Amino acid sequence: MKFTHFNESGRAHMVEVSEKNDTKRVAVAVGNIKMKKETINMIKDGLIKKGDVLSVAQIGGIMGAKKTSDLIPMCHNIFLTGADISFNILEDSIEIQSEVKTVGKTGVEMEALTAVSLAALTIYDMCKAVDKDMVIGDIKLIRKSGGKSGEYIRKED
Template identity: 70%
Template sequence: MEFTHFNKNGRAHMVEVGDKEVTKRIATASGKIIMKKKTLDRIKEGQIKKGDVLSVSEIAGIMGAKQTSNLIPMCHNIFLSGANIDFNFIEDGVQVQATVKTEGKTGVEMEALTAVSIACLTIYDMCKAIDKDMIINDIKLIKKSGGKSGDYVRKDIKGKVLSVNISDKKGVIKKPIKEGVFIEEFGLENDAHGGNWHRQVSLLAIESFEKMKDLGIDGLVPGIFAENITTEGIELFSLPIGTRFKIGETIQELTQIGKECHTGCEISKKVGKCVMPKEGIFTKIIKGGVVREGDPIEVI
């Protein structure tokens, strides 16, 4: 594959896209800003003198996406149909994710990467008075869709299993077990949600739990959202349908993102609000095997 930003004379130029087809294009990028615990605590508590750090950063990230062609010399001026910035609190800082959309003749990967970069820089600016040691790192493209080159999903996305959870009835809280046997074309052995259908296994990230904790909801433990596998370090709902994971000894395929929550179920009654309808995912078992606490999760 050749670089496209050079003309026949070896000089830099903006790539001609006039003959390309208009398609729906989406790109997601992420990055982190690492900081001291006291800085993170003050962000959570709204104790930064300059104001609401994440709200300002969110606006800055969206503005950054719209200004990409003014910042990166060979980027095209693109009409954006959407830009969304998400934040997750991690142990040593904040993870930022940006998803940018358009319908056009060129992609929005640079817009997503710029949005993440500007959002992280804004957090730094808001907090530098108390923590100049903050580090911005791990800025990367997670996935993109649309265009001649097709879909892309980053292959080095990794996480781990925090808990394997089981129940013999639907609509109730699942109980953690040390390990579970996952059966091809069924799901978790002896679990009520198993069967020859597309929603054999449910997964939810601990990062989604943190969002509920930030709303003041206590008592959140693995299995409370009726998920079979509680994960860490991987934003499951940002991955496209059809993505395959190696989880422990198993291979699983993403078949559904989110679901309609059970009305009046035990989870809703105990938790009050549920992240599963938007951020939980479902998979089917392509290759069976054992999954244990601490097992790695890899996109394959």
């Protein structure tokens, strides 16, 4: 029986991290969901039939962070020590921010990005009955710390 070693051929493989040191790691990501002003007002006034949109989206985002390795093929399964989702409600959009933490051998950037994505998708799902024109976008890493590569802070766009 012949086995193909995919690493050296440039094909997919999970990065080996056993030699890395455990360090405290933090990642912060942001994104937004644009919607009609009327939809924003319905969210603020608690008039969305599915319930408290931002509370459910917060839970959805945290669950997304915890399930990232099930969703992203080469992502390591990471024990998270913390995950938080916060929202900034604007006139015609909601800004979403996640902060994810761990102590381990690999970073939590993917978990932070997934948390923002799932929170935005949850908002869309809860509000789609009243606004199908919503647009999810501008999801990006803002900063990360820990590990061999150290600190990263996004410069202003």
